[in-house]
Amino acid sequence: MAAAAVVHAEGVVKRFGPTLALDGVRLTVRPGESHALVGRNGAGKSTLVGVLTGLHRPDAGTVHFDGAPAPAFGDTAAWRSKVACVYQKSMVVPELTVAENLFLNRFQEGERFIHWAKLRARARALLAEYGVDVDPGARAKDLAVEQRQFVEIAKALSFGARLIILDEPTAQLDARGIQRLFDKLRDLQSQGVAFLFISHHLQEVYELCTAVTVLRDARHVLTAPVQGLAKADLVAAMTGEETSVVPDWEPAPRRVREAEPLLRAEGLALEGAYEPLDFAVRPGEVVGLAGAAASGNTALGETLVGMRAPTAGAVRVRGREVRPGSVPDALEAGIGYIPEDRHRQGLVAERSVAENATLTVTDQLGRWGTVLPSRTREFAASMIRSLDIRTRGPDQPVSGLSGGNQQKVVVARALARRPHALVAIRPTAGVDVKSKEALLAVVRRVADEGRAAVIVSDELDDLRVCDRLLVLFHGRLVAEYDTGWTDRELVAAMEGVAEGTVGGERA
Incomplete structure (x- = not known):
C-alpha cells in the first residue's frame, strides 16, 4: 500500500x-x-x-x-x-x-x-x-x-x-x-x-x-x-495563451535610436549582484530592465540612482559622470527615482501630501534656506492636478491616501525637479489596475516629452510600456527585445530557460 x-x-x-x-x-x-x-x-x-x-x-x-x-x-x-x-x-x-x-x-x-x-x-x-x-x-x-x-x-x-x-x-x-x-x-x-x-x-x-x-x-x-x-x-x-503584446503604447520613433543618450551606464558592475554592463537610454525612450528575484535588475536600478556604489564602471547623465553611491549627486545630475518600497523609501507617512511631494525641491520653496508653507502648497497643488492625485488637499497626511494615490505622491516627488532621466523600480507594486495604468502613462509621458525613462520590473504589464527590454538572469544580461515580444518568450528569458538575443547574437 x-x-x-x-x-x-x-x-x-x-x-x-x-x-x-x-x-x-x-x-x-x-x-x-x-x-x-x-x-x-x-x-x-x-x-x-x-x-x-x-x-x-x-x-x-x-x-x-x-x-x-x-x-x-x-x-x-x-x-x-x-x-x-x-x-x-x-x-x-x-x-x-x-x-x-x-x-x-x-x-x-x-x-x-x-x-x-x-x-x-x-x-x-x-x-x-x-x-x-x-x-x-x-x-x-x-x-x-x-x-x-x-x-x-x-x-x-x-x-x-x-x-x-x-x-x-x-x-x-x-x-x-x-x-x-x-x-x-x-x-x-x-x-x-x-x-x-x-x-x-x-x-x-x-x-x-x-x-x-x-x-x-x-x-x-x-x-x-x-x-x-x-x-x-x-x-x-x-x-496562459495570451502570447502577444497588447499595443496600448506607441513605441518611440526610430530617430530616437540615433540621438545622443541622456543616461548611460559604462562597464557598470556590482560584486555579487550583476556583471559589467553597458547600455544607454536616449531622449524619448523607455528602457525596461526585466528580471525575476535575484536577477540583479533591482540592484542595477539602485546603482543608477546612487543607492548603491558600483565596484566598477560609471553612470553618466548628459555626459556628466555621477558620483558613485551618491543620491544627492544623482539628483543634482538630473536623475529622478521611484523606489520599490514606497512605505520604507518613498514616503514620510506622518507628513502631508505637500511636504512629501516637495522633498526634492525644498531649495526652490523660499529664500536663504527657508521653506515657505504657501509656496509648498502651491507647488504641491500643481503636482496634484498634473497627476490627478485624489486627496482632500495638499495638507492631508499622506498616510490617509489609497495605495495608488500614495504612489502618485512618490512619482510627484521624483518628477518635481523635471529630471532628465527617471528610474522607476516596480512602480505599480501594490496598486489597483486603474492606478497602474495611470502611473505607467506618467512614465510614458516623461519619455514623450523628450526625456529618458527606465523601468525595473518583473511585471509584464509594467514592461509593455517600454520601447526596449534588457533581460537579466543571475546578474548576467541574457536577452534584449524591442517591441513585439510575447509573454511566453519574455517569461522564459527571465526564468533562465530560453536563449535570447543579446547585441544581435544568441546569449
Missing part, C-alpha cells in the same frame, strides 16, 4: 474581502518528493503557503497531513510538527548561536537553569542526524546564507515536521551556495523529507524537482512530473 501523501490539499478557497486569492486549489506532495510550486506574481502561491502552514484559515476545502486532517487553526505546536517554511529572509536570530537558535524557547524542559554544554551537545547531535556541518557555538550572523537555511531546516525537522516549504531559497545564494543547498536537500529527500520548492527560476525546478504544480490567477492549472514536461509548456501554463 502506498504511503499517504505528506500533504494533500483539495478544493482550497480563500478570500480577503472582495479578493479571491485561491479558487478551488489542490496540491499533493508525497514523502521524499521535491515538488515545485510556480506561478507569476499574484497567482496565489503565498496565500496557499499561508493555508498549508496554518497562518490562514481556508474558507472552503480540506488539508490533510499523512492522511489525517490538518491541526486546528491556532494550534501552533501541532502545525509545527507537520510543516515548516524557510523564507527568503532568514528567520534565525543573528546574535544568538546556532544551538540557541535551534532550541529557542525550549532550552531545558523542567529545569530552572540552562546547561550550556548539554545544549551544545544536543545541537551537535541534531545537526549530525541530518548531516549539517555547522558549529553549534557559532553565531548565526557569521554563517553563510545556505548554512542559516540548513539550521532552519534542522530546527523544523526537530519538531517532527516532514514537509519543508522553501520560499525562494536561492535568491541570496551564489552558484556554489545553490549547489551545496541542492546537495543537502537531496540527502534529506533520501531520508523521506519532502520539500515544496517555490522559485522564479525554472531551470532550478528542472534541476531539483520531480513534480511541479502551476497556479495562475488563483487557480490550479497544472500538476505534472518534471521529467518529460517541455519548458515551453511550463511557461505556457504560467502565462
